Amino acid sequence: MYEIPWSKPVNINMLDGRCRTVVGPLDAMHCLQSEWPVRGGAYYGCAIRACNAALKRRKRPEDARAAFIAALREAFLTVVPLQEEGHGPRPLE
Secondary structure (H helix, E strand, O other), X not given: OOOOOOOOOEEEEOOOOOEEEEOOHHHHXXXXXXXXXXXXXXXXXXXXXXXXXXXXXXXXXHHHHHHHHHHHHHOOOEEEOOOOOOOOOOOOO
């Protein structure tokens, strides 16, 4: 299987303080299966199924992204907003 990139990656603050960037359904599956703090929740299972379906081209990748975000909220993880180009902190001059 190969990655199908989402239109916007999802940056997550993990419980151990690390920031993890997830770029698509394959990356999300790896994150859910190997790094997830709370398994067995309703949204966790939905995210696994949605990512699997997206990788098999049975669902849109963005549907898998939405399911993944619901699962991360269920696990009490937070999304880190992406900084758009030209916004955010400016370098010191």
